[in-house]
Each structure stands twice: as C-alpha cells, then as structure tokens.
Amino acid sequence: MTKIMHLLAACTLVWSFSSCSKVDYTEIERPAYLRxxxxxxxxxxxxNKDEERPFLCMLIDPVIDKDGVPVSAAIKGDFLDQREPYAPPYPSHLGSSTSKNNPEYPGKENVLVGPVLNGFDLSSWAQVPSGKHRIVFYYRPVNEVSFFDLEPKVRSNKVVDTVIDLGVEEVYTMHVLQRNFITKEKGIILRKENFHQLPLSDSMVYVNFYNYSADGFWQADKSLKKNQFNSGVMQYGIRDEMNIWLSICKPGGWNTIPGYRFAYLGQVKRNTGNHVAPYFSFPLFADSASNHIVTDIWQRISLLAPGIDPEIIPHGDYATITDGAYGLIACYGNGTRQNFERGALFLPSMIVNIHSGVYNPRSFATVNTIEVVNGNAYLTTIQRKYEPPVY
Structure with missing residues (x-):
C-alpha cells in the first residue's frame, strides 16, 4: 500500500470516529468555499534577523478595540504555518494532534467544509459566508497559545489587511505571499477557481501552472535566499517567463512513453494577479500497455527559458545553476526523492491510486495545480468522487 493510500485510510478512520461525536455547527446560508x-x-x-517568522493568524471580519487590537472575529484561522509541498485531495490534517501548526486553512480546523460539487470533492475547502468581508492576517508567536489569548501588544502586528468579495457557491483559493523580494512587500491572491465549471473528462489528468514568486527573487544574489536543497535546480528561482515541457515515464528512471517525451504544453509567466491559468491535460492511461484499471506512470516537467531546446540537458554542477533558466519537477510515487533524477524537485504523482470497488488499487484522474513560489514548487490535487471499496 502506498503512502497516499495509508493517508486516505487514516483519514477515513478520522471521519468515522468524528461521526460518533456531537459537533454543533452554525449553518451557513449561501456559502462560498475558501482554502x-x-x-x-x-x-x-x-x-534579515529582524524580519518576522511567517507564522500567521487569519481573521475574517475582525472586531478591533479602541487601541487597534483585534478582540474577536467572525472566522479565525490560527497557527497558519508555511504550506507543505503537497496539498492532497482530502483533509489529511484533520485529527492530527502532534502540533497545532496548520499547513493550510481549513486544514486542522473543525469547521463546515465544502460538498461534492459537480462531482469534485471540496472537503478541503471551508464554507464561509458569501459577500464582502474584511480579511486581516497577523504575525503571531510560534507557540500553542490561541491568538485571542495572547497579550494585546502582540495581537496587532499586521501582514495584510484587505477586503474580499466572495460569490455564492464559488470556489476560492487564497495565497498570502511576498510580492517584492527587495521591498519585502506582502500581499494576497484570491483566485476564483473554475475546474468545477469546465467540461473535464474523467479519463484525462489536468494540470495548470502559476509562478507566484516575488518580483526580483530569481535575479537576487543566492546568499539572500533560503537554502532549499530538495528543490534541486529550482531553489534559486526561475525566470519570469518559462516554457513547460511534459514527459510521461514508466517507473525506475528516464523511461518515456512513446509520444510523451518533451511534449510542449505552453508557458508560465510570473504573475501575482487573481487570474485562473488554463489547464493542460494528458490521458490517465497514456501507457498503451496498461490494463485501464491501474497505471504506474509518472510525470516529468521541465521548465526552460524560451529558446532552450529540452533535448539539450543542462550539464555541470547543479548546485551552481543560478540563472533561473532551468527547472525540473518530478511527480513520482508519493513524492519521495529519487536518485535517478538529479536536480529535480519531487512531488507526488498527479494520478491517485486507491482501493475502489473491487479493485485495490484503482487509478483515478485528477485536476492539479502547480505553484512556483520563490525557489520552491507546490502541488494541489483535486479528486472526483469515487466508488467506495468493496471488501
């Protein structure tokens, strides 16, 4: 059983146990869905030792006292830590008690979540009231004290303060990020998703790309950047305009499937706007030798500056590639780093294999987003509802 399958099984147990205890929720009329x-x-x-560690609390519609200190809020997302490389298609963090640190919202928060909408599982999105809201992010100390129990003097250190407008039954993904690497300006992106409104085939895997890196990041001296060895050649950033090449491979190395060696998908441009990027696709069963029940293919994504031939593999010491012209992402297995792909940043496969019906495992196509942020890359996977296991 793969790591992903173990996590899914554990998550199923959490949901089962949760159903046995009484949790009182306030029903939300005309909700929007927010992650x-x-x-x-x-x-x-x-x-930069005087800069705040990015450990945050999110408040929606906060109540502020006369001294400018928040004392309550309609919605609180506390202990919001830096995100993890993989955001799976199920609420994997709910029920985790090892730490209050939350790699996303809702994540560990026990709140009303989204339904299955047009076949897509929105259980990783929180229900929030639609309409206009003030949303404020605050720095908070790295401890396990709830935000409103902190001393007033540490509850007013703002990161971002803005107003958002959420549509009824619309699906939103929000990012708190650095807009400018030199000035350290922070901001948010509120992306209104459209995957649930598109005529997507359940026999195709979809992926879109964003470069949300700060302005000036890749050009800055590498001594100013976080050492991210696991990001491979991407750790110092990619250029503001890159071509995307997809290769689909069999396990064990650089074994491409016919017709899927450096297939050109398009471009990704650095942009911190709210637009939705187009989706690219490839067949779930691209390997003609598969039985159309389960497949073990993995995805290799090359990001290259315009004008660079993908067949000309960069040579030399990967640790010294700092010109931003080359990035490599391997979506392989459960995301564990492999020695056969030098210089790659490893993320889990975009294909989910899980026990469904009488098949254990069975492969399912998904909708995916890869976001590049300041020398790192993150994968979010969204899954359709599937037939439960038959034991």
Whole structure:
C-alpha cells in the first residue's frame, strides 16, 4: 500500500470516529468555499534577523478595540504555518494532534467544509459566508497559545489587511505571499477557481501552472535566499517567463512513453494577479500497455527559458545553476526523492491510486495545480468522487 493510500485510510478512520461525536455547527446560508495557503517561505538568517517568522493568524471580519487590537472575529484561522509541498485531495490534517501548526486553512480546523460539487470533492475547502468581508492576517508567536489569548501588544502586528468579495457557491483559493523580494512587500491572491465549471473528462489528468514568486527573487544574489536543497535546480528561482515541457515515464528512471517525451504544453509567466491559468491535460492511461484499471506512470516537467531546446540537458554542477533558466519537477510515487533524477524537485504523482470497488488499487484522474513560489514548487490535487471499496 502506498503512502497516499495509508493517508486516505487514516483519514477515513478520522471521519468515522468524528461521526460518533456531537459537533454543533452554525449553518451557513449561501456559502462560498475558501482554502488558504501561507506561501511566505522566507529565509530568516543574520542578514534579515529582524524580519518576522511567517507564522500567521487569519481573521475574517475582525472586531478591533479602541487601541487597534483585534478582540474577536467572525472566522479565525490560527497557527497558519508555511504550506507543505503537497496539498492532497482530502483533509489529511484533520485529527492530527502532534502540533497545532496548520499547513493550510481549513486544514486542522473543525469547521463546515465544502460538498461534492459537480462531482469534485471540496472537503478541503471551508464554507464561509458569501459577500464582502474584511480579511486581516497577523504575525503571531510560534507557540500553542490561541491568538485571542495572547497579550494585546502582540495581537496587532499586521501582514495584510484587505477586503474580499466572495460569490455564492464559488470556489476560492487564497495565497498570502511576498510580492517584492527587495521591498519585502506582502500581499494576497484570491483566485476564483473554475475546474468545477469546465467540461473535464474523467479519463484525462489536468494540470495548470502559476509562478507566484516575488518580483526580483530569481535575479537576487543566492546568499539572500533560503537554502532549499530538495528543490534541486529550482531553489534559486526561475525566470519570469518559462516554457513547460511534459514527459510521461514508466517507473525506475528516464523511461518515456512513446509520444510523451518533451511534449510542449505552453508557458508560465510570473504573475501575482487573481487570474485562473488554463489547464493542460494528458490521458490517465497514456501507457498503451496498461490494463485501464491501474497505471504506474509518472510525470516529468521541465521548465526552460524560451529558446532552450529540452533535448539539450543542462550539464555541470547543479548546485551552481543560478540563472533561473532551468527547472525540473518530478511527480513520482508519493513524492519521495529519487536518485535517478538529479536536480529535480519531487512531488507526488498527479494520478491517485486507491482501493475502489473491487479493485485495490484503482487509478483515478485528477485536476492539479502547480505553484512556483520563490525557489520552491507546490502541488494541489483535486479528486472526483469515487466508488467506495468493496471488501
């Protein structure tokens, strides 16, 4: 059983146990659906030791006292830590008690979540009231004291303060990030998703790409950047305009499937706007030798500056590639780093294999988003509702 399958089984147990206890929720009429990530993957060192560690609390419609200190809020998302490389298609963090640190919102928060909407599982999105809201992110100390129990003097250190407008039954992904690497300006992106409104085939895997890196990041001296060895050649950033090449491979190395060696998908441009990027697709059963029940293919994504031929593999010491012209992402297995792909950033496969019906496992196509942020890359996977296991 793969790591993903173990997590799914554990999550199923959490849901089963949760159903046995009484939790009182306030019904939300005309909801919107919101998921929030903290993309402030900053390096804190001697050169910027006075900068705040990006450990946050999110308040929606806060109540502020006469001294400018928040005392309550309609919605609170506390202990919001830096996001993890993989955001799976199920609420994997709910029920975790090892730490209050939350890699996303709702994540560990026990709140009303989204339904299955047009076949897509929105259980990783929180229900929130639609309409206009003030949303404020605050720095908070790295401890396990709830935000409103902190001393007043530490409850007014704002990161971002803005107003958002959420549509009824619309699906939103929010990012808190650094807009400018030199000035340290912070901001948010509120992206209104459209995957649930598109005529997507359940036999195709979809993926879109964003570069949410700060302005000036890739051009800055590498001594100013966080050491991210696991990001491979991407750790110092990619250029503001890159071509995307997809290769589909069999396990064990650089074994491409016919017709899927450096297939050109399009471009990704650095942009911190709210637009939705187009989706690219490839067949779930691209391997003609598969039985159309389960497949073990993995995805290799090359990001290259315009004009670079993908067949000309960069040579030399990967640790010294700092010109931003090359990035490599391997979506392989459960995301564990493999030695056969030098210089790659490893993320889990975009294909989910799980016990469904009489098949254990069975492969399912998904909708995916890859976001590049300041020398790192993150994968979010969304899954359709599937037939439960038959034991």
């Amino acid at each position: 929030v990530f903290n993309d402030l993957n900053l390096k804190i060192g001697l050169e």
